[in-house]
Amino acid sequence: VLMSAFALGWAVRSQHDARERRMEQVKSDERVQLARELHDTVAHHVSAIAIQAQAGRALAATSPSSPLEALEVIEVEASRTLAEMRAMVRVLRNEAPVDYAPQPGVADLERLSGASPAGPRVEVRVSGDLAALPAAIDAAVFRIAQEAVTNALRHARNATLIDVRVAGDQSTVSLVVRDDGDPGPADPAHEAGFGLTGMVERALLLGGACRAGPCPGRGWAVSATLPRQVSA
Known part of the structure; x- marks a missing residue:
């Protein structure tokens, strides 16, 4: 009886540990996915914003319309960045599934x-x-x-x-x-x-x-x- 109780306790503990490891792995996978999406989407748009700002400043003296064109691109990229950041925040708040938006x-x-x-x-x-x-x-x-x-x-x-x-x-x-x-x-x-x-x-x-x-x-x-x- 003692051995049976010990074996049962060991089995329950093993199942619990395995379940905890699976949960940690799922959390880790989701963190990696979110980090990858954050880099892929936000970094791309922010890079475009920086490039347009530099270009607008460089061309301002010779082409008066260039800063306006650059600002239009910056506005579009900033709007996209905000939308995608908000989607990620909803995921982190458990308000949306991990596959939070249609992927391009x-x-x-x-x-x-x-x-x-x-x-x-x-x-x-x-x-x-x-x-x-x-x-x-x-x-x-x-x-x-x-x-x-x-x-x-x-x-x-x-x-x-x-x-x-x-x-x-x-x-x-x-x-x-x-x-x-x-x-x-x-x-x-x-x-x-x-x-x-x-x-x-x-x-x-x-x-x-x-x-x-x-x-x-x-x-x-x-x-x-x-x-x-x-x-x-």
Whole structure:
């Protein structure tokens, strides 16, 4: 009887510990997801605001209309930032599920072409079969492209073009974001930080891969390959 009671107590305690570990893992996963979304969305918009403010100030003397155009972009980006921050606050207050808003995807990539009217030109090219992608893959393509464009706008020296290419076939989706900035040694600011970490994590979680590095000759590239189907 004593042994049976001991075994029962041990089993109950083990189940309790396992349940606690699962709950902590869920909380940790949600924190990572929210941190990634915070970086991907808010950092992108704030970067655009900073770039437009710098451009407006630089062009004010020679082009009186440029500051007004920059202010219009700043207003749009600030409004988007506020909306997305409010959505995240609702999640943290348990007023909304973790999947708190429709996620942008491949169909929204053209939005990136207007990321910096006063900076490098951003060209988006989409080809192949990209219909009916799983939601997680669709969102990951956009977020990785968005972060790569943001990094290029921040760090590419004297760049005139940021080229975004997405292609799909029956088994994979590939993404390459390349700028034509000045050649030089690997830039720690370009290479490190939560931005690249988040891109790599997104790809790995979906069974894909993501890498970044200097291009031959000049420029910097981020490339990612994602499976078309997500493993259960």
